[in-house]
Amino acid sequence: MDQDAIAEMFSAYGSIHLKRMFSGYGLYSEGVCFCMVLRGGEFYFKVDETSAPRFEAEGCKPFSYSQRRSGKVVTVMSFWQMPERLYDDPDELADWTRQAVAVAQRLQAKKPKRKKKGVTREPVKKAAHRKSAKPRKTAKQKPTKATKKKRAARR
Numbered sequence: 001m002d003q004d005a006i007a008e009m010f011s012a013y014g015s016i017h018l019k020r021m022f023s024g025y026g027l028y029s030e031g032v033c034f035c036m037v038l039r040g041g042e043f044y045f046k047v048d049e050t051s052a053p054r055f056e057a058e059g060c061k062p063f064s065y066s067q068r069r070s071g072k073v074v075t076v077m078s079f080w081q082m083p084e085r086l087y088d089d090p091d092e093l094a095d096w097t098r099q100a101v102a103v104a105q106r107l108q109a110k111k112p113k114r115k116k117k118g119v120t121r122e123p124v125k126k127a128a129h130r131k132s133a134k135p136r137k138t139a140k141q142k143p144t145k146a147t148k149k150k151r152a153a154r155r
Contacts, residue, residue, distance in 0.1 A: 001041045012090035013097040032104035034097065036063065036079055043082035045100040048107060054099075055080040078107075 003018050006025065010016050017028040018037075027035035036044045044063045047055060063079040066072070086093040143151075 001037065006037060009087070009090070010093065010097060013094040029097070029101050030105065032101060032108050034100040034104045035082075044079035045082055045096060046078060046104045046107070047080045047100070048078070048103045051099055051103050052077070052080065055083075058083040 003025070006018060006027070007016060010027070013029070015029065018025045019028060019033075020026075021033075021036060023039040025037040026033045027037060032046075034046045038044070045055070060081045060083055062075050062077050063081070064073055064075040067074060082093075082096070086096060
């Protein structure tokens with residue numbers, strides 16, 4: 001299924017954004033990923049413990065895949081297959097989409113905020129009595145080959 005067909009399918013809901021993900025797409029709305037679309041055209045909505053029973057009642061299954069090397073089947077309980085009947089009912093699909101977006105927003109709000117690297121660091125202060133900010137060698141550090149050559153050249 002191409003990007004235009006996917007966008008048209010969700011037109012009753014409103015604006016969505018598609019991003020490449022694995023072998024398909026991730027569908028985004030309001031800053032969260034609410035659905036995965038696989039290469040074969042299967043749609044998997046984001047779910048939590050409150051919305052999973054709705055999918056179970058429809059006879060849907062959670063997303064699963066086989067690991068290449070071990071062949072072990074991994075089941076991802078946070079994404080469940082979209083009911084088949086929603087492919088032909090845009091208004092009902094919009095309702096399910098609103099629920100999936102709400103679930104994705106709740107789950108994202110629960111996640112702790114990541115600290116950005118480099119933002120929390122304090123600037124390095126230079127020592128007033130030294131010309132450079134090079135660290136002094138301690139007794140435990142051995143001189144490098146370059147330092148030994150410099151010393152030999154001075155002699």
